[in-house]
Amino acid sequence: MISVQNLKKSFGELEVLKDISVEVNPQEVVVVIGPSGSGKSTFLRCLNLMESITDGQVLIEGKDLTDKQTNINEIRTEVGMVFQQFNLFPHKTVLDNITLAMTVVRKWNKREAEEKALKLLEKVGLKEKAQVYPDSLSGGQKQRVAIARALGMEPKIMLFDEPTSALDPEMVGEVLEVMKQLAKEGMTMVVVTHEMGFAREVGDRVIFMDEGYIVEENEPEEIFGNPQNERTKAFLSKVL
Amino acid sequence: MMNIWENIRWDIIVDYLPFFLKGALVTIGMSLAGVLFGLALGLLIGIGKMSPIAIARLPFIWYVNFFRGTPLFVQILLIHFGLMPIFMTPVNPIASGVVALSLNSAAYIAEIFRAGIKSIDKGQAEAAHSLGMNKLQVMWYVVLPQAFKRMVPPLGNEFIVLLKDSSLAAVIAAPELLYWGRAAQGEYYRVWEPYLTVALIYLILTLTLTYLLNYLERRLDTE
Numbered sequence: 001m002i003s004v005q006n007l008k009k010s011f012g013e014l015e016v017l018k019d020i021s022v023e024v025n026p027q028e029v030v031v032v033i034g035p036s037g038s039g040k041s042t043f044l045r046c047l048n049l050m051e052s053i054t055d056g057q058v059l060i061e062g063k064d065l066t067d068k069q070t071n072i073n074e075i076r077t078e079v080g081m082v083f084q085q086f087n088l089f090p091h092k093t094v095l096d097n098i099t100l101a102m103t104v105v106r107k108w109n110k111r112e113a114e115e116k117a118l119k120l121l122e123k124v125g126l127k128e129k130a131q132v133y134p135d136s137l138s139g140g141q142k143q144r145v146a147i148a149r150a151l152g153m154e155p156k157i158m159l160f161d162e163p164t165s166a167l168d169p170e171m172v173g174e175v176l177e178v179m180k181q182l183a184k185e186g187m188t189m190v191v192v193t194h195e196m197g198f199a200r201e202v203g204d205r206v207i208f209m210d211e212g213y214i215v216e217e218n219e220p221e222e223i224f225g226n227p228q229n230e231r232t233k234a235f236l237s238k239v240l
Numbered sequence: 241m242m243n244i245w246e247n248i249r250w251d252i253i254v255d256y257l258p259f260f261l262k263g264a265l266v267t268i269g270m271s272l273a274g275v276l277f278g279l280a281l282g283l284l285i286g287i288g289k290m291s292p293i294a295i296a297r298l299p300f301i302w303y304v305n306f307f308r309g310t311p312l313f314v315q316i317l318l319i320h321f322g323l324m325p326i327f328m329t330p331v332n333p334i335a336s337g338v339v340a341l342s343l344n345s346a347a348y349i350a351e352i353f354r355a356g357i358k359s360i361d362k363g364q365a366e367a368a369h370s371l372g373m374n375k376l377q378v379m380w381y382v383v384l385p386q387a388f389k390r391m392v393p394p395l396g397n398e399f400i401v402l403l404k405d406s407s408l409a410a411v412i413a414a415p416e417l418l419y420w421g422r423a424a425q426g427e428y429y430r431v432w433e434p435y436l437t438v439a440l441i442y443l444i445l446t447l448t449l450t451y452l453l454n455y456l457e458r459r460l461d462t463e
Contacts (some may be wrong), residue, residue: 050366077372087367091385100381101371146367153371 001024001157001188002047007056009042016042018212020056024157031199031220034209035235040192042163043209047190048072048079061156077105080150084162086142088134089182093143095130096119098152106153115150118149120148124178140171144178151182158182196239202226207231254431256424263417264441265357267455270334270402270416272321274341278402281342281364282349289354299348313408320412324396337409337416389460396453400446407442417441 002024009017016039024030032040045051046058049065049072058065060075089097098117102108108116121127124144134142143163150158160179162174176198183189183202193199199206199220206223207218208231216223216232224240227233253291288300320336328335360383368378407418417438424434 023378046371050370073369073372073374076370079370081367082372083367084371085361085363087361087363089364089367089382091389101368101373104377104381105372122452149367149371 001028001061002190003057003059005057005059007043007046007058008054009039009046009051009208010054016212017046017054020212020214021072022034022207022214022217024188024190026032026188028204029183029187029189029202030205030207031203032190032192032207032209033196033199033235034192034215037211038209039212040209041161044159044190044192046159048076048081048083049160071107077101077153078155079157079159080153080155081159082143082146082150082161082163084165086134086166087138087186088142088145088146088149089133092135093131094126094137096144097134098149102152117148117152121145121153123151123181124148125174138171139167140174143167143171147175147182157188157190160189160193162192162194163197164193194239196224196236208235210235249428249430249433251459252424252428253437256420256434257422259423260417260437263415263420264445266334266401266416267406267442268335268445270406270409270414271399273338274345274406277338277342278345278349281346283353285346285350286353286357289350289374290357299369304347304350307344308351312340312344312405313411315344316412319343322368327420332417333409333412333414336412337414340409341402341406344405345398348398348401349395352391352398353387355394356391357383359378359390360386364383386433390458392453396449396457399453400449403445403449404442414439458460 002022004020004022007017007020008015020039020043022030032043034040042051046053046065047060056066060079063075064069065072065075078171084160088094089100091099095114095117098120099110099113102113102116103110118127124147126144127146128142129137129141129145134145136159137145147163163179164175167175172195173235176195179189179191179198180202185207191198191203201220203220206218206220207214208223208227208229210231216227216229218228223232227236285300285303286382289297289304291297291300316336319340320331320333324336324339364382364386365378367384371380406416409416410418410422413419421434421438425431428434
Protein backbone atom coordinates (compact mmCIF):
# COMPACT_ATOMS: atom_id res chain seq x y z
CA MET A 1 0.00 0.00 0.00
CA ILE A 2 2.91 2.29 0.82
CA SER A 3 6.24 1.51 -0.72
CA VAL A 4 9.29 3.61 0.08
CA GLN A 5 12.50 3.01 -1.80
CA ASN A 6 15.84 4.63 -0.98
CA LEU A 7 14.15 7.79 0.27
CA LYS A 8 16.53 10.64 0.98
CA LYS A 9 15.63 14.07 2.32
CA SER A 10 17.87 17.05 2.92
CA PHE A 11 17.16 20.50 4.31
CA GLY A 12 19.91 22.48 2.64
CA GLU A 13 23.18 20.94 3.75
CA LEU A 14 21.54 18.87 6.46
CA GLU A 15 20.66 15.34 5.40
CA VAL A 16 17.77 14.23 7.58
CA LEU A 17 16.78 11.00 5.85
CA LYS A 18 19.71 9.05 4.48
CA ASP A 19 18.38 5.91 2.91
CA ILE A 20 14.94 4.73 3.90
CA SER A 21 13.22 1.74 2.34
CA VAL A 22 10.08 0.29 3.84
CA GLU A 23 6.81 -1.33 2.83
CA VAL A 24 3.46 -0.89 4.57
CA ASN A 25 0.77 -3.45 3.83
CA PRO A 26 -2.99 -2.86 3.81
CA GLN A 27 -4.56 -2.84 7.29
CA GLU A 28 -1.16 -2.80 8.90
CA VAL A 29 -0.29 -0.52 11.84
CA VAL A 30 3.32 0.54 11.65
CA VAL A 31 4.71 2.48 14.60
CA VAL A 32 7.83 4.59 14.14
CA ILE A 33 9.90 5.27 17.23
CA GLY A 34 13.28 6.85 17.79
CA PRO A 35 15.06 9.74 19.51
CA SER A 36 14.16 13.31 18.54
CA GLY A 37 16.07 14.43 15.48
CA SER A 38 16.14 10.89 14.13
CA GLY A 39 14.03 11.93 11.13
CA LYS A 40 10.88 10.03 11.99
CA SER A 41 8.52 12.99 11.56
CA THR A 42 10.23 14.00 8.34
CA PHE A 43 9.84 10.44 7.07
CA LEU A 44 6.12 10.55 7.84
CA ARG A 45 5.72 13.94 6.18
CA CYS A 46 7.32 12.63 3.00
CA LEU A 47 4.53 10.07 2.69
CA ASN A 48 1.98 12.74 1.71
CA LEU A 49 4.51 15.19 0.33
CA MET A 50 4.22 17.67 3.19
CA GLU A 51 7.98 17.63 2.66
CA SER A 52 9.43 17.47 -0.83
CA ILE A 53 11.43 14.37 -1.59
CA THR A 54 15.12 14.91 -2.32
CA ASP A 55 15.84 11.48 -3.77
CA GLY A 56 14.31 8.02 -3.98
CA GLN A 57 10.72 6.94 -4.47
CA VAL A 58 7.51 6.87 -2.51
CA LEU A 59 4.61 4.90 -3.97
CA ILE A 60 1.12 5.24 -2.51
CA GLU A 61 -1.09 2.50 -3.92
CA GLY A 62 1.27 2.28 -6.85
CA LYS A 63 1.27 6.01 -7.57
CA ASP A 64 4.69 7.61 -7.56
CA LEU A 65 4.75 10.81 -5.48
CA THR A 66 7.94 12.02 -7.16
CA ASP A 67 6.34 11.79 -10.61
CA LYS A 68 5.37 15.27 -11.85
CA GLN A 69 2.25 13.77 -13.47
CA THR A 70 0.89 12.59 -10.13
CA ASN A 71 -1.90 14.76 -8.75
CA ILE A 72 -0.76 15.18 -5.17
CA ASN A 73 -4.07 16.67 -3.99
CA GLU A 74 -5.88 13.56 -5.17
CA ILE A 75 -3.47 11.33 -3.25
CA ARG A 76 -3.81 13.48 -0.13
CA THR A 77 -7.56 12.83 -0.08
CA GLU A 78 -6.66 9.14 0.35
CA VAL A 79 -4.00 9.79 3.00
CA GLY A 80 -5.25 11.44 6.17
CA MET A 81 -2.86 13.18 8.51
CA VAL A 82 -3.07 14.04 12.20
CA PHE A 83 -0.65 16.62 13.55
CA GLN A 84 1.01 17.09 16.91
CA GLN A 85 -0.46 20.60 17.20
CA PHE A 86 -3.96 19.53 15.99
CA ASN A 87 -4.13 22.43 13.51
CA LEU A 88 -7.90 22.75 13.72
CA PHE A 89 -9.31 25.77 11.88
CA PRO A 90 -10.13 28.21 14.70
CA HIS A 91 -12.57 30.27 12.60
CA LYS A 92 -14.82 27.28 11.94
CA THR A 93 -17.04 25.25 14.23
CA VAL A 94 -16.11 21.66 14.98
CA LEU A 95 -18.67 20.49 12.44
CA ASP A 96 -17.42 22.90 9.77
CA ASN A 97 -13.84 21.84 10.43
CA ILE A 98 -14.84 18.35 9.38
CA THR A 99 -17.15 19.23 6.49
CA LEU A 100 -14.94 21.88 4.84
CA ALA A 101 -12.76 19.55 2.79
CA MET A 102 -15.62 17.12 2.30
CA THR A 103 -17.61 19.79 0.48
CA VAL A 104 -14.77 21.73 -1.13
CA VAL A 105 -12.52 18.87 -2.21
CA ARG A 106 -14.79 15.83 -2.36
CA LYS A 107 -17.70 17.97 -3.62
CA TRP A 108 -20.21 16.14 -1.45
CA ASN A 109 -23.30 18.19 -0.79
CA LYS A 110 -23.53 19.93 2.56
CA ARG A 111 -26.24 17.76 4.10
CA GLU A 112 -24.52 14.54 3.17
CA ALA A 113 -21.23 15.87 4.53
CA GLU A 114 -22.83 16.99 7.79
CA GLU A 115 -24.48 13.63 8.33
CA LYS A 116 -21.16 11.90 7.86
CA ALA A 117 -19.38 14.40 10.06
CA LEU A 118 -21.88 13.89 12.89
CA LYS A 119 -21.38 10.13 12.67
CA LEU A 120 -17.63 10.64 12.92
CA LEU A 121 -18.06 12.96 15.89
CA GLU A 122 -20.18 10.32 17.56
CA LYS A 123 -17.42 7.82 16.90
CA VAL A 124 -14.83 10.00 18.65
CA GLY A 125 -17.31 10.79 21.42
CA LEU A 126 -17.83 14.48 20.66
CA LYS A 127 -21.20 14.70 18.98
CA GLU A 128 -22.42 17.29 21.49
CA LYS A 129 -19.52 19.59 20.52
CA ALA A 130 -20.52 19.88 16.85
CA GLN A 131 -21.51 23.54 17.05
CA VAL A 132 -18.74 24.92 19.25
CA TYR A 133 -15.47 26.49 18.14
CA PRO A 134 -12.17 24.64 18.69
CA ASP A 135 -10.98 27.24 21.23
CA SER A 136 -13.41 25.90 23.81
CA LEU A 137 -12.16 22.32 23.55
CA SER A 138 -9.49 20.60 25.63
CA GLY A 139 -6.35 19.29 23.91
CA GLY A 140 -7.62 15.74 23.87
CA GLN A 141 -10.94 16.82 22.39
CA LYS A 142 -9.18 18.89 19.74
CA GLN A 143 -7.10 15.95 18.66
CA ARG A 144 -10.14 13.72 18.46
CA VAL A 145 -11.84 16.30 16.25
CA ALA A 146 -8.69 16.43 14.11
CA ILE A 147 -8.87 12.66 13.69
CA ALA A 148 -12.54 12.92 12.74
CA ARG A 149 -11.66 15.67 10.25
CA ALA A 150 -9.06 13.47 8.56
CA LEU A 151 -11.47 10.52 8.53
CA GLY A 152 -14.10 12.67 6.86
CA MET A 153 -12.30 12.32 3.57
CA GLU A 154 -12.63 8.52 3.91
CA PRO A 155 -8.90 7.97 3.53
CA LYS A 156 -7.34 4.57 2.99
CA ILE A 157 -4.25 5.44 5.00
CA MET A 158 -3.86 7.51 8.18
CA LEU A 159 -0.60 9.17 9.20
CA PHE A 160 -0.16 10.25 12.83
CA ASP A 161 2.64 12.67 13.63
CA GLU A 162 3.19 12.46 17.40
CA PRO A 163 -0.55 12.87 18.03
CA THR A 164 -0.28 12.83 21.82
CA SER A 165 2.96 14.75 22.37
CA ALA A 166 1.26 18.11 22.90
CA LEU A 167 -1.34 16.73 25.31
CA ASP A 168 -1.57 16.85 29.07
CA PRO A 169 -0.91 13.34 30.40
CA GLU A 170 -4.50 12.73 31.48
CA MET A 171 -5.74 13.31 27.92
CA VAL A 172 -3.39 10.94 26.14
CA GLY A 173 -5.59 7.95 26.84
CA GLU A 174 -8.72 9.24 25.11
CA VAL A 175 -6.82 9.92 21.89
CA LEU A 176 -5.02 6.57 21.91
CA GLU A 177 -8.36 4.89 22.49
CA VAL A 178 -9.74 6.38 19.27
CA MET A 179 -6.61 5.28 17.41
CA LYS A 180 -6.90 1.76 18.79
CA GLN A 181 -10.48 1.59 17.63
CA LEU A 182 -9.39 2.74 14.19
CA ALA A 183 -6.69 0.07 14.04
CA LYS A 184 -9.20 -2.55 15.04
CA GLU A 185 -11.44 -1.52 12.15
CA GLY A 186 -8.60 -2.29 9.79
CA MET A 187 -7.28 1.18 8.94
CA THR A 188 -3.78 1.23 7.50
CA MET A 189 -1.80 3.45 9.86
CA VAL A 190 1.68 4.85 10.20
CA VAL A 191 2.17 6.33 13.66
CA VAL A 192 5.12 8.34 14.90
CA THR A 193 4.90 8.31 18.68
CA HIS A 194 6.66 8.22 22.00
CA GLU A 195 3.88 6.08 23.48
CA MET A 196 5.68 2.77 23.83
CA GLY A 197 2.62 1.15 25.38
CA PHE A 198 0.63 1.95 22.25
CA ALA A 199 3.43 0.68 20.01
CA ARG A 200 3.53 -2.59 21.85
CA GLU A 201 -0.19 -3.10 22.09
CA VAL A 202 -1.48 -1.84 18.76
CA GLY A 203 1.49 -1.94 16.40
CA ASP A 204 1.84 -4.79 13.94
CA ARG A 205 5.37 -3.70 13.30
CA VAL A 206 7.72 -1.24 14.97
CA ILE A 207 10.38 0.71 13.15
CA PHE A 208 13.24 2.17 15.14
CA MET A 209 14.89 5.14 13.44
CA ASP A 210 18.11 6.91 14.34
CA GLU A 211 20.14 9.55 12.51
CA GLY A 212 18.19 9.25 9.29
CA TYR A 213 18.30 5.48 8.98
CA ILE A 214 15.97 2.64 9.88
CA VAL A 215 18.11 0.89 12.42
CA GLU A 216 15.80 -1.94 13.32
CA GLU A 217 12.39 -3.15 12.21
CA ASN A 218 10.41 -5.96 13.74
CA GLU A 219 7.28 -7.09 15.52
CA PRO A 220 6.73 -5.22 18.79
CA GLU A 221 7.49 -8.21 21.01
CA GLU A 222 10.85 -8.63 19.33
CA ILE A 223 11.79 -4.94 19.33
CA PHE A 224 10.84 -4.42 22.96
CA GLY A 225 11.72 -7.88 24.29
CA ASN A 226 14.81 -8.71 22.32
CA PRO A 227 16.29 -5.67 20.53
CA GLN A 228 19.20 -6.60 18.27
CA ASN A 229 20.91 -3.29 17.68
CA GLU A 230 22.94 -1.48 20.33
CA ARG A 231 21.29 1.86 19.52
CA THR A 232 17.82 0.35 19.86
CA LYS A 233 18.82 -1.07 23.23
CA ALA A 234 20.23 2.27 24.37
CA PHE A 235 17.09 4.15 23.28
CA LEU A 236 14.67 1.70 24.83
CA SER A 237 16.56 1.62 28.11
CA LYS A 238 16.00 5.36 28.33
CA VAL A 239 12.29 5.46 27.48
CA LEU A 240 10.95 2.25 29.04
CA MET B 241 -7.67 87.78 26.20
CA MET B 242 -10.66 88.61 24.14
CA ASN B 243 -13.78 86.57 24.35
CA ILE B 244 -13.57 84.18 21.40
CA TRP B 245 -17.29 83.43 21.34
CA GLU B 246 -18.25 87.09 21.04
CA ASN B 247 -15.85 87.58 18.18
CA ILE B 248 -16.78 84.53 16.17
CA ARG B 249 -18.46 85.40 12.88
CA TRP B 250 -21.07 82.68 12.76
CA ASP B 251 -22.38 84.07 9.48
CA ILE B 252 -19.26 82.76 7.69
CA ILE B 253 -19.91 79.26 8.93
CA VAL B 254 -23.61 79.47 8.08
CA ASP B 255 -22.77 80.91 4.69
CA TYR B 256 -20.31 78.16 3.85
CA LEU B 257 -21.99 75.22 5.58
CA PRO B 258 -23.63 73.87 2.41
CA PHE B 259 -20.23 73.93 0.68
CA PHE B 260 -18.55 72.26 3.66
CA LEU B 261 -21.15 69.50 3.58
CA LYS B 262 -20.77 69.09 -0.16
CA GLY B 263 -17.01 69.02 0.31
CA ALA B 264 -17.36 66.43 3.08
CA LEU B 265 -19.28 64.23 0.65
CA VAL B 266 -16.46 64.55 -1.87
CA THR B 267 -13.97 63.73 0.88
CA ILE B 268 -15.94 60.63 1.82
CA GLY B 269 -16.34 59.61 -1.81
CA MET B 270 -12.66 60.07 -2.62
CA SER B 271 -11.58 58.19 0.50
CA LEU B 272 -14.02 55.37 -0.10
CA ALA B 273 -12.92 54.96 -3.72
CA GLY B 274 -9.29 55.17 -2.62
CA VAL B 275 -9.84 52.46 -0.02
CA LEU B 276 -11.66 50.13 -2.41
CA PHE B 277 -9.15 50.45 -5.25
CA GLY B 278 -6.36 50.37 -2.69
CA LEU B 279 -7.70 47.13 -1.23
CA ALA B 280 -7.88 45.38 -4.59
CA LEU B 281 -4.51 46.66 -5.77
CA GLY B 282 -2.95 46.14 -2.35
CA LEU B 283 -4.02 42.48 -2.28
CA LEU B 284 -2.40 41.88 -5.66
CA ILE B 285 0.80 43.67 -4.67
CA GLY B 286 0.90 41.87 -1.34
CA ILE B 287 0.58 38.51 -3.09
CA GLY B 288 3.19 39.58 -5.64
CA LYS B 289 5.58 40.47 -2.87
CA MET B 290 5.24 36.96 -1.47
CA SER B 291 6.20 35.29 -4.74
CA PRO B 292 8.75 32.53 -4.25
CA ILE B 293 10.68 33.84 -7.25
CA ALA B 294 13.00 36.66 -6.22
CA ILE B 295 12.95 38.51 -9.54
CA ALA B 296 9.13 38.45 -9.62
CA ARG B 297 9.02 40.14 -6.21
CA LEU B 298 11.20 43.03 -7.36
CA PRO B 299 8.61 45.27 -9.08
CA PHE B 300 6.25 44.89 -6.13
CA ILE B 301 8.98 45.65 -3.63
CA TRP B 302 9.83 48.83 -5.53
CA TYR B 303 6.22 49.82 -5.87
CA VAL B 304 5.92 49.74 -2.08
CA ASN B 305 9.30 51.43 -1.66
CA PHE B 306 8.29 54.30 -3.92
CA PHE B 307 4.82 54.95 -2.57
CA ARG B 308 5.82 54.58 1.06
CA GLY B 309 9.12 56.35 0.66
CA THR B 310 7.96 59.57 -0.99
CA PRO B 311 5.47 62.13 0.35
CA LEU B 312 1.86 61.74 -0.74
CA PHE B 313 1.88 65.45 -1.53
CA VAL B 314 4.62 64.93 -4.12
CA GLN B 315 2.75 61.94 -5.52
CA ILE B 316 -0.44 63.99 -5.91
CA LEU B 317 1.42 66.68 -7.85
CA LEU B 318 3.18 64.12 -10.05
CA ILE B 319 -0.06 62.30 -10.78
CA HIS B 320 -2.21 65.37 -11.34
CA PHE B 321 0.20 67.36 -13.50
CA GLY B 322 2.25 64.51 -14.99
CA LEU B 323 0.39 61.24 -15.19
CA MET B 324 -3.28 62.16 -15.56
CA PRO B 325 -2.93 64.52 -18.58
CA ILE B 326 -1.87 61.46 -20.58
CA PHE B 327 -5.34 60.01 -20.05
CA MET B 328 -7.73 62.98 -19.88
CA THR B 329 -7.95 66.67 -20.76
CA PRO B 330 -8.84 68.64 -18.85
CA VAL B 331 -7.78 66.63 -15.85
CA ASN B 332 -10.50 66.13 -13.25
CA PRO B 333 -8.83 66.87 -9.89
CA ILE B 334 -11.14 64.48 -8.04
CA ALA B 335 -10.01 61.70 -10.37
CA SER B 336 -6.40 62.65 -9.74
CA GLY B 337 -7.04 62.57 -6.00
CA VAL B 338 -8.65 59.14 -6.17
CA VAL B 339 -5.80 57.75 -8.29
CA ALA B 340 -3.16 59.16 -5.94
CA LEU B 341 -4.94 57.92 -2.81
CA SER B 342 -5.51 54.48 -4.34
CA LEU B 343 -1.92 54.01 -5.48
CA ASN B 344 -0.57 55.32 -2.19
CA SER B 345 -2.84 53.31 0.10
CA ALA B 346 -2.26 50.17 -1.99
CA ALA B 347 1.38 50.22 -0.88
CA TYR B 348 0.44 50.31 2.80
CA ILE B 349 -2.42 47.85 2.38
CA ALA B 350 -0.10 45.43 0.55
CA GLU B 351 2.11 45.35 3.63
CA ILE B 352 -0.90 44.85 5.90
CA PHE B 353 -2.10 41.93 3.76
CA ARG B 354 1.34 40.39 3.69
CA ALA B 355 1.83 40.69 7.42
CA GLY B 356 -1.67 39.31 8.04
CA ILE B 357 -1.16 36.28 5.84
CA LYS B 358 2.32 35.63 7.24
CA SER B 359 0.98 35.78 10.78
CA ILE B 360 -1.20 32.70 10.27
CA ASP B 361 0.44 29.58 11.69
CA LYS B 362 1.96 27.34 9.02
CA GLY B 363 0.13 24.38 10.50
CA GLN B 364 -3.16 25.82 9.23
CA ALA B 365 -2.12 25.63 5.60
CA GLU B 366 -0.49 22.25 6.19
CA ALA B 367 -3.65 20.78 7.66
CA ALA B 368 -5.70 22.13 4.75
CA HIS B 369 -3.22 20.79 2.20
CA SER B 370 -3.18 17.42 3.94
CA LEU B 371 -6.93 17.20 3.28
CA GLY B 372 -6.32 17.58 -0.44
CA MET B 373 -7.09 21.28 -0.87
CA ASN B 374 -5.22 23.14 -3.58
CA LYS B 375 -3.37 26.40 -2.99
CA LEU B 376 -6.32 28.61 -3.91
CA GLN B 377 -8.73 26.71 -1.67
CA VAL B 378 -6.26 26.84 1.22
CA MET B 379 -5.94 30.60 0.77
CA TRP B 380 -9.63 31.26 0.37
CA TYR B 381 -11.17 28.97 2.98
CA VAL B 382 -8.47 28.74 5.64
CA VAL B 383 -5.79 31.43 5.54
CA LEU B 384 -7.57 34.59 4.33
CA PRO B 385 -10.56 34.44 6.72
CA GLN B 386 -8.18 34.23 9.68
CA ALA B 387 -5.75 36.77 8.25
CA PHE B 388 -8.58 39.21 7.54
CA LYS B 389 -9.56 39.26 11.19
CA ARG B 390 -6.04 40.29 12.12
CA MET B 391 -5.92 42.84 9.33
CA VAL B 392 -8.98 44.79 10.52
CA PRO B 393 -7.23 46.99 13.12
CA PRO B 394 -4.28 48.02 10.89
CA LEU B 395 -6.61 48.45 7.91
CA GLY B 396 -8.83 50.67 10.04
CA ASN B 397 -5.81 52.76 10.89
CA GLU B 398 -4.94 53.06 7.23
CA PHE B 399 -8.48 54.15 6.33
CA ILE B 400 -8.38 56.91 8.93
CA VAL B 401 -5.02 58.13 7.66
CA LEU B 402 -6.36 58.03 4.10
CA LEU B 403 -9.43 60.05 4.99
CA LYS B 404 -7.30 62.77 6.54
CA ASP B 405 -4.68 62.68 3.78
CA SER B 406 -7.38 63.25 1.17
CA SER B 407 -7.26 66.88 2.34
CA LEU B 408 -4.00 67.24 0.39
CA ALA B 409 -6.09 67.12 -2.78
CA ALA B 410 -7.16 70.68 -1.92
CA VAL B 411 -3.96 71.94 -3.53
CA ILE B 412 -4.97 70.59 -6.92
CA ALA B 413 -8.39 72.16 -6.44
CA ALA B 414 -10.37 69.00 -5.87
CA PRO B 415 -13.55 70.42 -4.30
CA GLU B 416 -13.29 68.41 -1.08
CA LEU B 417 -13.72 69.59 2.47
CA LEU B 418 -10.49 71.51 2.98
CA TYR B 419 -10.82 73.13 -0.46
CA TRP B 420 -13.96 74.89 0.74
CA GLY B 421 -12.26 75.84 3.98
CA ARG B 422 -9.54 77.57 1.98
CA ALA B 423 -12.15 79.22 -0.21
CA ALA B 424 -13.90 80.65 2.84
CA GLN B 425 -10.61 81.92 4.23
CA GLY B 426 -9.83 83.58 0.90
CA GLU B 427 -13.19 85.27 0.73
CA TYR B 428 -13.40 86.58 4.31
CA TYR B 429 -9.75 86.74 5.37
CA ARG B 430 -10.67 84.84 8.50
CA VAL B 431 -8.76 81.82 9.84
CA TRP B 432 -10.54 80.36 12.85
CA GLU B 433 -14.09 80.04 11.56
CA PRO B 434 -13.46 78.07 8.37
CA TYR B 435 -10.55 75.95 9.55
CA LEU B 436 -12.00 75.03 12.95
CA THR B 437 -15.26 74.05 11.26
CA VAL B 438 -13.37 71.96 8.72
CA ALA B 439 -11.31 70.35 11.51
CA LEU B 440 -14.49 69.55 13.42
CA ILE B 441 -16.05 67.88 10.37
CA TYR B 442 -12.90 65.80 9.82
CA LEU B 443 -13.04 64.80 13.48
CA ILE B 444 -16.66 63.71 13.17
CA LEU B 445 -15.79 61.65 10.09
CA THR B 446 -12.80 59.90 11.67
CA LEU B 447 -14.60 59.25 14.95
CA THR B 448 -17.53 57.73 13.06
CA LEU B 449 -15.08 55.55 11.18
CA THR B 450 -13.37 54.54 14.43
CA TYR B 451 -16.71 53.59 15.89
CA LEU B 452 -17.66 51.52 12.84
CA LEU B 453 -14.31 49.72 12.86
CA ASN B 454 -14.56 48.94 16.56
CA TYR B 455 -17.99 47.53 15.93
CA LEU B 456 -16.66 45.36 13.08
CA GLU B 457 -13.80 44.15 15.25
CA ARG B 458 -16.18 43.16 18.03
CA ARG B 459 -18.46 41.37 15.59
CA LEU B 460 -15.55 39.33 14.22
CA ASP B 461 -14.30 38.63 17.71
CA THR B 462 -17.38 36.99 19.15
CA GLU B 463 -17.54 34.58 16.25
